[in-house]
Amino acid sequence: MSGKIVLIDGHSILNRAFYGLPDLTASGGRHTGAVYGFLNILFKILEEEQPDYLTVAFDTHAPTFRHKMYEAYKGTRHPMPEELREQVPLTQEVLKAMGVPIVMKEGFEADDILGTLSVKAEREGLDVSVVSGDRDLLQLATEKVLIRIPRTKAGKTEITDYHAGDVEEAYGLTPPQIVELKALMGDTADNIPGVPGIGIKTATKILKEYGTVENAYAHVENIRPQKAMTALRDHYDSALLSEKLAKINTDSPVELDLEKARLENLFTPEAYEMFRDLGFKKLLTRFEADPAAEKRVVEVRTVTGLQEADALLKKAAGTDRAGLYLLQQTDRKSGKCRVYGLGLSLPDQKGGVGGTYYIPAGGFVTENLLLDAVRRIAGECPLLCTFGFKEMVRAAELPESAEGSVFDIKIAAYLLDPLTSDYSFDTIAKDCGTERVLSAEEIFQSKKIPLPEQMEEDKAAVYAGETAFTALAAQPLLERKLEENGMLALFRGMEMPLVYVLADMERAGIRVLPEELEQYGNRLTEGIRQVEASVYEQAGETFNINSPKQLGEILFEKMKLPGGKKTKTGYSTAADVLEKLAPEAPIVRDILEYRQLTKLKSTYADGLASFIADDGRIHSVFHQTITATGRISSTDPNLQNIPVRMELGRQIRKVFLPAEGFVFLDADYSQIELRVLAHLSGDRKLIDAYKMEKDIHAITASQVFHVPFDQVTPLQRRNAKAVNFGIVYGISSFGLAEDLGISRKEAAEYIEQYYQTYPGIRSFLEGLVTSAREKGYSETMYGRRRPMPELKSSNFMQRQFGERVAKNAPIQGTAADIIKIAMIRVNRRLKQEKLRSRLILQVHDELLLETAKDELETVSRILEEEMTGAAKLAVRLEIDMHTGNSWYEAK
DNA sequence: TCGCTGAGA
DNA sequence: GCTTGTCTCAGCGAT
Numbered sequence: 001m002s003g004k005i006v007l008i009d010g011h012s013i014l015n016r017a018f019y020g021l022p023d024l025t026a027s028g029g030r031h032t033g034a035v036y037g038f039l040n041i042l043f044k045i046l047e048e049e050q051p052d053y054l055t056v057a058f059d060t061h062a063p064t065f066r067h068k069m070y071e072a073y074k075g076t077r078h079p080m081p082e083e084l085r086e087q088v089p090l091t092q093e094v095l096k097a098m099g100v101p102i103v104m105k106e107g108f109e110a111d112d113i114l115g116t117l118s119v120k121a122e123r124e125g126l127d128v129s130v131v132s133g134d135r136d137l138l139q140l141a142t143e144k145v146l147i148r149i150p151r152t153k154a155g156k157t158e159i160t161d162y163h164a165g166d167v168e169e170a171y172g173l174t175p176p177q178i179v180e181l182k183a184l185m186g187d188t189a190d191n192i193p194g195v196p197g198i199g200i201k202t203a204t205k206i207l208k209e210y211g212t213v214e215n216a217y218a219h220v221e222n223i224r225p226q227k228a229m230t231a232l233r234d235h236y237d238s239a240l241l242s243e244k245l246a247k248i249n250t251d252s253p254v255e256l257d258l259e260k261a262r263l264e265n266l267f268t269p270e271a272y273e274m275f276r277d278l279g280f281k282k283l284l285t286r287f288e289a290d291p292a293a294e295k296r297v298v299e300v301r302t303v304t305g306l307q308e309a310d311a312l313l314k315k316a317a318g319t320d321r322a323g324l325y326l327l328q329q330t331d332r333k334s335g336k337c338r339v340y341g342l343g344l345s346l347p348d349q350k351g352g353v354g355g356t357y358y359i360p361a362g363g364f365v366t367e368n369l370l371l372d373a374v375r376r377i378a379g380e381c382p383l384l385c386t387f388g389f390k391e392m393v394r395a396a397e398l399p400e401s402a403e404g405s406v407f408d409i410k411i412a413a414y415l416l417d418p419l420t421s422d423y424s425f426d427t428i429a430k431d432c433g434t435e436r437v438l439s440a441e442e443i444f445q446s447k448k449i450p451l452p453e454q455m456e457e458d459k460a461a462v463y464a465g466e467t468a469f470t471a472l473a474a475q476p477l478l479e480r481k482l483e484e485n486g487m488l489a490l491f492r493g494m495e496m497p498l499v500y501v502l503a504d505m506e507r508a509g510i511r512v513l514p515e516e517l518e519q520y521g522n523r524l525t526e527g528i529r530q531v532e533a534s535v536y537e538q539a540g541e542t543f544n545i546n547s548p549k550q551l552g553e554i555l556f557e558k559m560k561l562p563g564g565k566k567t568k569t570g571y572s573t574a575a576d577v578l579e580k581l582a583p584e585a586p587i588v589r590d591i592l593e594y595r596q597l598t599k600l601k602s603t604y605a606d607g608l609a610s611f612i613a614d615d616g617r618i619h620s621v622f623h624q625t626i627t628a629t630g631r632i633s634s635t636d637p638n639l640q641n642i643p644v645r646m647e648l649g650r651q652i653r654k655v656f657l658p659a660e661g662f663v664f665l666d667a668d669y670s671q672i673e674l675r676v677l678a679h680l681s682g683d684r685k686l687i688d689a690y691k692m693e694k695d696i697h698a699i700t701a702s703q704v705f706h707v708p709f710d711q712v713t714p715l716q717r718r719n720a721k722a723v724n725f726g727i728v729y730g731i732s733s734f735g736l737a738e739d740l741g742i743s744r745k746e747a748a749e750y751i752e753q754y755y756q757t758y759p760g761i762r763s764f765l766e767g768l769v770t771s772a773r774e775k776g777y778s779e780t781m782y783g784r785r786r787p788m789p790e791l792k793s794s795n796f797m798q799r800q801f802g803e804r805v806a807k808n809a810p811i812q813g814t815a816a817d818i819i820k821i822a823m824i825r826v827n828r829r830l831k832q833e834k835l836r837s838r839l840i841l842q843v844h845d846e847l848l849l850e851t852a853k854d855e856l857e858t859v860s861r862i863l864e865e866e867m868t869g870a871a872k873l874a875v876r877l878e879i880d881m882h883t884g885n886s887w888y889e890a891k
Numbered sequence: 892t893c894g895c896t897g898a899g900a
Numbered sequence: 901g902c903t904t905g906t907c908t909c910a911g912c913g914a915t
Contacts, residue, residue: 547913548895567895569914574896599897603910629907631900638909641899649898673900673906729905736905744904797903808906812900816907844900844907 001125005053005261006045007117009110009132010102014038014091016133016150018084024279031083031789032278035091039283041150045131045159046263053126053261056095057113058088058104081794090278097270101260105252111136112249118145120256131159136187139178139248141167173207180213182246183239184232192242197231206232213239276430284430297436300343300356300465302458306364312344312357313373317380321347323356323472324386326374327464328395329452332636334614337395339367340452342374343464345385345472353435356469358461371396383407385471387425389496390624393503400500400828404492409471411495412478414625415487419787423625425470434473437466486783490817494782495624498820501827501839502622502632508850509617510639510656510840510887514609517655521605524597531594538587545594548573561585576738596648604643604652611637622842629809630784630816631844640843644891653888658850662837663883664890665856667863668846670878671696672815673728679873680781680810683760690875697721703757704750723754727761728811730804765807772806780813781871818877819845822870829862848887856883 017037024033046054092102103113111134118128118140128145130137141147147162167175184203186194198206202225210216216223217236223229232239267287275283303309316322323345330337341360348354361367374396378384382405386392389408410423413431426439440449443462452460482488536542539559543550552571555561561582566572575592582588611618618637626633634640642656643649658664669675674696678686689699694709701720702709719740726736733748740747755762769791772778776792777785786809790802819842826847827839837859841848847867851859860881868877884890 544913546896546911549914569894572895595897599911602912603898607910627907631907633908635909638899641897641909643898645899668900726905729907732904734904739905800903804905805907812906815900846900 002127003052004049004127004129005055005121005258006049006051006129006131007114007121008042008045008054008056009114009130009134009137010038010056010058010091011088011110012133013041013131013150014084014088017041018081018087030090030278031087032090032280034084034087035094035278036280036283038091039094039280041131043283043286045129045148046266049129051129052263053121053258054263055101055103055117055256055261057110057117058092058102059110060104060106060108082792083794094271094274094278097274098266098268099264100266101257103254105254108249108252108254112252113254115140115248115250116252116254117256119250124256124258136178136182136246136248138162138167138171139175139246140250141175172204177207177211179243179247180207180211183213183243186242187246192245193238194242195231195235195239198228202228213243273433276433281427281430297438298353298356298466298469300358300462300469302358302360302461304360304363304365309359309365309369312359313377316344316346316373317377319346319381321383321385321472321475322377322381323353323468323470323475324374324377324384324392325388325464325467325471326370326392326395327452327455327460328391330391330394332611332613332619335619338453339370339395340455341457341460341464342370343461343466343468345465345468347472351476353469353473356465358465360457360461374398378406381405383475385409385475387428387467387471390499390503390506393500394507398500400497403497406496406499407471407475407479408496408499409474409478410625411499412475412482412491415491415495415784416478416481416485417787418625418628418630418785419789421626425467428474428478429466429470432470432474432477434470437470438462485785487785490783494817494820494824497824498624498632501823502624504827505839505841506619506622508838508840509613509615509619510848510850511617511659512608512612513655513657514612514616517605517609517612517652520652520655521601521609524601524605528594528597528601531590531597535587535590535594538590545591546598551591555587555591559587561588596646600643600649600652604649608637608652608655620841627816628786628805629813630780630786630820631812632816632820632842639841642887650888653891654886656887658885662850662852663856663885664840664887665837665849665851665859665863665881665883666846666887666890667849667867667879667881668843669815669819669867670880671724672818672845672877673811674724675873675875675877676781676811676814676818677728677761677764678875680814681758681760681764682874683758683764686758686761687874697724700724700754700757704753719750723750726751727754727765728808730765730807768810769803769806772802778806778809778813780810780817782814782817784813784817786810786813815845818871819847819867822867823847825866825870826862829866830859833858833862835859848890851883 014034018034024036095102105113114130114132114137118130121128122142122144129148130140130145131148131150133149135149137147141162141164143164148159150159164175167178173181181203182192182194184195184198184206185200186192206216206223206228210219217232220229220233223232272287303312325343327340327343328337339361341358343358345356346354359365359370361370374392375398378398378401384406386406386408387410389406392398409428413423413428424440426437429437440463441447443459444450455463482491532545535545539554543554545551549570551573555573556571566577575595578588578592608618613619620634620639621636623633623635643652675690678690689696692699697720698709698712698717701712701716704720705716707716722736722739731751733744733751736751737744737747768778772788773791777787779785788802788806790798791806793799793802823839823842830837835855835858837849837851837855839847840850849859863881864879867879871877882890
């Protein structure tokens with residue numbers, strides 16, 4: 001018999017993969033990095049070797065004979081981290097799905113199994129490759145048995161191969177002598193004692209001369225270095241024990257089943273499903289080459305004729321479900337929207353997908369015709385399935401339709417797993433196990449998706465068509481999952497209605513005066529010039545102050561300021577560090593001022609100017625699928641971090657103005673997160689504190705520091721305020737100390753006193769951690785989830801992080817939910833009452849409205865009612881409202 | 892592309 | 901002994 005078999009040391013390779021690769025987590029927080037690495041090594045070896053047979057050996061969980069022996073001798077092995085442990089059964093499942101036999105035997109280690117199988121295979125006349133990270137296995141090498149040891153080097157796996165001859169070359173010893181070597185030198189990693197005082201050099205020398213330990217002992221008197229002689233003489237027992245420990249059993253009761261081991265198709269449908277669930281996207285591509293597992297790629301038919309297009313669009317409006325994707329592009333400057341085509345997917349009778357089409361705009365099929373069709377379908381079709389609905393709302397100016405009649409798969413995917421950043425249609429398709437679609441990368445043969453105007457029409461057709469297909473095909477599963485997770489109400493009643501509000505805000509934009517913005521920038525430039533000159537003078541040279549590297553060298557090396565390295569790459573020059581090091585040093589003051597000025601200039605003055613559109617307004621983009629906690633985010637530009645704390649920065653708000661005839665009305669929630677905490681925790685004392693309707697931080701100070709309310713000092717209030725904020729973030733004594741400039745001990749006392757004062761808070765926060773640990777996620781009042789894979793980490797720091805996040809996410813998230821509700825309700829009221837006033841911005845706990853002067857009173861009332869009434873909490877929700885002729889005045 | 896820095900809640 | 905308060909986005913320099 002001839003042929004080749006590959007034998008794999010499962011645990012050992014898994015171990016290599018675990019430590020050699022960054023930790024990956026699939027959705028749901030399962031760790032998968034080691035499995036992924038294992039498979040990569042496996043595939044690499046199979047490609048190289050093209051073997052006929054494959055078998056993987058694993059240790060059993062029960063302690064084996066050899067374990068017991070050395071554990072009895074000395075301690076235990078270091079325990080396997082939990083992240084790795086949970087991947088062992090997972091790997092076995094994957095192998096099973098691929099039809100690869102796994103051999104395990106109670107009481108025997110993988111080593112022994114590999115040894116036995118390799119001997120048996122060799123006897124059968126096979127070439128054998130044993131793959132393991134463990135050099136102990138070198139003792140198995142022969143002319144026909146190859147030992148292969150992979151190493152991960154800079155992310156790449158390199159494999160070193162040993163036949164018997166290679167072992168001799170590398171160690172100067174025959175493979176069987178490797179056992180003797182271990183017997184003498186020992187192996188701390190494996191708890192093999194060896195002979196104390198004999199290391200690899202002496203051991204090799206002795207074995208070269210005497211061949212075996214036994215023979216060496218017989219001639220012990222002749223052994224050269226005196227020390228080695230006495231060591232061997234005195235510890236011969238230990239050497240014999242070590243030999244037993246190191247010797248791999250090649251006669252274990254396991255069978256070599258070549259029928260099962262025969263390599264056939266690894267890429268089975270079962271394996272495909274597992275890879276997909278585990279998020280091994282790269283590995284999925286291996287299935288393409290295999291016709292059996294190949295899934296048909298969705299076909300998109302391009303429809304150009306007016307009549308045919310018209311018929312199709314009518315049909316879409318008439319069906320009970322339709323998948324729709326509008327390929328359009330909005331010009332940033334003009335705000336004009338161009339429509340390039342419409343992807344459309346229709347169901348079949350059985351609830352599957354019937355056909356997928358692309359209707360390009362052109363000829364008789366005008367852009368307006370397509371937009372009208374979208375409006376009609378949105379209005380008539382009972383379930384419109386989309387991907388990125390906000391863009392469609394903006395392009396077609398869709399009015400809000402009945403709850404439950406639109407389903408955005410992107411938003412659904414976000415709610416189900418808000419931690420990823422990839423909500424591309426092809427990823428959603430894979431996650432939902434629909435028919436195969438091409439990814440954007442495959443369609444355009446580039447990482448970047450081109451703008452619609454640059455797309456070739458045939459590619460645009462596939463892109464838009466498959467997106468529409470995915471929307472339709474993935475919707476049922478996504479809806480079921482939302483239902484299962486109790487998030488359907490959140491999705492239908494909050495996230496989908498919010499889409500219209502965000503679309504309105506984006507369309508509205510905010511007015512900015514370009515001339516004044518430029519003047520502001522010029523003032524900054526002047527200031528920058530002066531401070532810059534001062535810095536260079538004090539440094540004695542010119543350099544780039546914006547370069548932390550150069551700055552660090554100047555400050556800490558040339559000028560010899562106290563304080564050393566803080567970051568991986570060099571000196572930290574962050575403001576708080578500099579502040580602490582040399583608060584008095586004039587150059588530090590100047591640098592901090594320089595930083596402030598250049599930040600304002602580049603990010604705000606110049607940055608904002610580049611976004612002013614032809615209508616004199618900035619139309620920022622609001623994202624609904626970014627944050628882990630449910631907040632919305634803003635980009636291009638980010639209008640949620642416009643300066644306010646420092647006066648100079650705050651000035652920039654003077655260039656944000658309401659339209660002619662309007663004023664700004666700004667309303668922000670008063671300590672919404674703390675109120676949410678009071679509500680969720682149910683802490684009587686904190687709730688009562690809010691019922692007193694006085695300054696909450698002062699009340700806290702009074703209660704925590706045991707002083708009468710009217711004798712609370714400003715410092716006490718400030719400290720109490722910092723604790724109040726910190727609690728919400730899962731504070732540590734270190735963090736609070738840092739914040740307040742007090743000692744850790746004092747900070748710890750503050751926190752303890754706080755918990756004493758509000759006992760419900762501590763138990764509530766601890767309960768959040770426990771519950772998150774059990775369930776694997778945290779939850780807001782409205783059922784929004786945030787997965788918490790970190791809580792299961794074996795890494796202390798990661799786990800600590802997980803605990804803080806578990807405390808913060810439900811609070812921050814609930815506050816985010818509440819303001820989303822408020823936004824929806826405010827927007828609806830404005831429309832219902834046919835007001836000209838409109839929502840312009842949301843800044844997490846604040847809403848900015850452009851209000852018609854004659855509507856000021858009405859709108860104030862609406863805000864008051866809808867914002868405070870957005871949630872019914874155990875404490876009142878309160879808002880502060882201001883009007884003004886600029887954002888500066890209104891805040 | 893990554894890390895640092897700093898703006899906001 | 902080690903770490904050290906949440907969530908973001910943008911600009912810059914170094915790689």
